[in-house]
Every structure is written in structure tokens, then in C-alpha cells.
Amino acid sequence: MRRYPLYIFDLDGTLYRGDEAIPHAADTVRRLVEEGSAVRYFTNNSGQTREFFARKLQTMGFPCEPGMVYSTATGVAALCRERGVDRVFCVGEPGLVQTLREAAVEVVNADAKGRVWPCGEASAVVVGICRSFTYALLDAALQCLLKGASYWATNTDATYPLEGGRLEPGAGSLVAAVSTCAGRGPDLVVGKPSPWIVRQILEETGVAPQDALLVGDRPETDLACGRTLGCPTCLVLTGVTRQAPPDQAFCEDLRGLLDPTLR
Ligand SMILES: [Mg+2]
Known part of the structure; x- marks a missing residue:
């Protein structure tokens, strides 16, 4: 799979399940960052702050600062501002x-x-x-x-x-x-499958839609929220979806993002 300037990751079922990191997820995200890609985390959860998610991700070994986390709570705050x-x-x-x-x-x-x-x-x-x-x-x-x-x-x-x-x-x-x-x-x-927050992430990072890969475990929400904007998508089979729909790029676990033979 080619390297993208920006990766937008879903959390539950993509990076962790409950309080457990999914195998190979943290290593993969660290590698992407080390090699120069930007990473943002996007959850539909509105019940916690950015700081909470950043701490949780850091504890599991993901490279993360609060400003890299987008939730539907931060989305509503941005909507109020707009x-x-x-x-x-x-x-x-x-x-x-x-x-x-x-x-x-x-x-x-x-x-x-x-x-x-x-x-x-x-x-x-x-x-x-x-x-x-x-x-x-x-x-x-x-x-x-x-x-x-x-x-x-x-x-x-x-x-x-x-x-x-x-x-x-x-x-x-x-x-x-x-x-x-x-x-x-x-x-x-505000949340997935609405494109509202993905549009906000693209604006704040200055990345074009075709250069931002959306990665998630639910095609109908995690991936649909960016498809209308023109973002490429990758389904990962570590969460709720066991089989990829036809024509959907997918990987068994996040190591697939580093695999040059996958398209
Ligand atoms: Mg998920």
C-alpha cells in the first residue's frame, strides 16, 4: 500500500478493544509517524475529553497528543464556533x-x-x-x-x-x-457517517482528500464519512467486520498498511 501524507484512524476495533491494544496496531502507527506521515484519531464517542483519549492511546504505545484526537465532543465545539x-x-x-x-x-x-x-x-x-x-x-x-x-x-x-x-x-x-x-x-x-469532522481534520492539517487514508472497522460509518469527500479508505478486519465488501481495500490487521504489495 502506498504511504499517505495523512492517516485518520478510528479507535474502537481498529486500534484497541476496550482497554487492550490490538496486536501490531501501535507498532504500525509509530512507524508511519517515524517515516513522516501525519496521524489523527477520530472517534464517535462524545463522553470523554481529548486528554482522556490521548492518555489512553499513549499508555498503549501510540504516538498521540491531545490535539491529534477528534471526537464528536470536539466536533460539537467546532460547530458552535462555526x-x-x-x-x-x-x-x-x-x-x-x-x-x-x-x-x-x-x-x-x-x-x-x-x-x-x-x-x-x-x-x-x-x-x-x-x-x-x-x-x-x-x-x-x-x-x-x-x-x-x-x-x-x-x-x-x-x-x-x-x-x-x-x-x-x-x-x-x-x-x-x-x-x-x-x-x-x-x-x-456531527459524527460518522457525516463528513463534518473529516472535513475539519482536512482543513486543519491542510491535506487534500486524496492524500488522507481513512482506516476503520465499520465501512458504513468509519469509511463512509470520508468517501463523499474523496478520501481513500482501508477496512481493517480486527473489529466488528469479518469480511470486506467487494471492491473495498482491506487488511487483516494494521501491518497491511506497511505492506507494499497490497493495493
Ligand atoms: Mg470502530
């Missing part, structure tokens, strides 16, 4: 609240620890994974939307895979609850 929104109502976790606050966005319904409460008015409602979700929070989000707030979702993943094959309800199940009572879907979904 749209000039500085007050949001948040259905989310403390990591999302903290990321927004660090971007000078006021979260009208969160306390000092980042926990969200059913109160407040804002110009946008942000819905992501929220393990403290309640009927009262849903009701308060609905009232904001009925008053004309914009409606943004971090992602619409139905479930979230954990170790041992366990599935947890994903952000998409909470987005569905909000959409049902509001009678409309989100104005914008």
Missing part, C-alpha cells in the same frame, strides 16, 4: 460539557462537575451519550426545541460495543427519544 453559538442545552456526559466549556461555550444546564440537569434555555440542543438521561431532561430538551433552538446530535449509533460482546444503548437511542417528541430529526449529525 455557527457563533455560545449557549447550549446539553444531553450528555461530563466529558462533553468540559469540552464545550473549554471552547468558551456555556452549557446552561450543567453543574460544576459537568453533570446535566433539566433546566435552562439555549440556542442549540446537543444530544449525545448520556448515562444520566431522565424523562425530566428529555422534557427540558423538548421545551428548548419548541422555543426554536437548533438540534444537533453527536452521532446516531444505536449501540456501543464493549468487551466480551456486550452492547450498551448508544447516543442514537437518546437522539431517537428527542426526535420522537420533537417531531423532527436533528438539524445536523
Whole structure:
């Protein structure tokens, strides 16, 4: 496979499973960086900060600084900046609240620890994974939307895979609850398969789409999010996908990225 100026890696199922690095992943990414490629990490997870993911990746041996990590929380922060929104109502976790606050966005319904409460008015409602979700929070989000707030979702993943094959309800199940009572879907979904964050990465790195390889374990999200922009893609079979769709470039594990005989 040819070397690309930029690699954009999915996290879960591509670089690690739960708290375990996938064999050969860290060595491969280190080698790509040593040989001059840029690397960015992109997860649909909105529940943690950039610093959290950077520490986790560093511990596993990946070359990573917080600025190399893109999550749907950093995506929402960038969206607020782009749209000039500085007050949001948040259905989310403390990591999302903290990321927004660090971007000078006021979260009208969160306390000092980042926990969200059913109160407040804002110009946008942000819905992501929220393990403290309640009927009262849903009701308060609905009232904001009925008053004309914009409606943004971090992602619409139905479930979230954990170790041992366990599935947890994903952000998409909470987005569905909000959409049902509001009678409309989100104005914008920030995470994969939306191209929004990949476009942001390309702009910030100054790399052309055809020079940025997207690497992930889910074709319909990890790879689709850049395909419409013209990015080449590579499926890796270490996560949820066991067989590559026809015409999809793939490798069994990340060592394939270093293999000159693969196309
Ligand atoms: Mg994945």
C-alpha cells in the first residue's frame, strides 16, 4: 500500500478493544509517524475529553497528543464556533460539557462537575451519550426545541460495543427519544457517517482528500464519512467486520498498511 501524507484512524476495533491494544496496531502507527506521515484519531464517542483519549492511546504505545484526537465532543465545539453559538442545552456526559466549556461555550444546564440537569434555555440542543438521561431532561430538551433552538446530535449509533460482546444503548437511542417528541430529526449529525469532522481534520492539517487514508472497522460509518469527500479508505478486519465488501481495500490487521504489495 502506498504511504499517505495523512492517516485518520478510528479507535474502537481498529486500534484497541476496550482497554487492550490490538496486536501490531501501535507498532504500525509509530512507524508511519517515524517515516513522516501525519496521524489523527477520530472517534464517535462524545463522553470523554481529548486528554482522556490521548492518555489512553499513549499508555498503549501510540504516538498521540491531545490535539491529534477528534471526537464528536470536539466536533460539537467546532460547530458552535462555526455557527457563533455560545449557549447550549446539553444531553450528555461530563466529558462533553468540559469540552464545550473549554471552547468558551456555556452549557446552561450543567453543574460544576459537568453533570446535566433539566433546566435552562439555549440556542442549540446537543444530544449525545448520556448515562444520566431522565424523562425530566428529555422534557427540558423538548421545551428548548419548541422555543426554536437548533438540534444537533453527536452521532446516531444505536449501540456501543464493549468487551466480551456486550452492547450498551448508544447516543442514537437518546437522539431517537428527542426526535420522537420533537417531531423532527436533528438539524445536523456531527459524527460518522457525516463528513463534518473529516472535513475539519482536512482543513486543519491542510491535506487534500486524496492524500488522507481513512482506516476503520465499520465501512458504513468509519469509511463512509470520508468517501463523499474523496478520501481513500482501508477496512481493517480486527473489529466488528469479518469480511470486506467487494471492491473495498482491506487488511487483516494494521501491518497491511506497511505492506507494499497490497493495493
Ligand atoms: Mg470502530
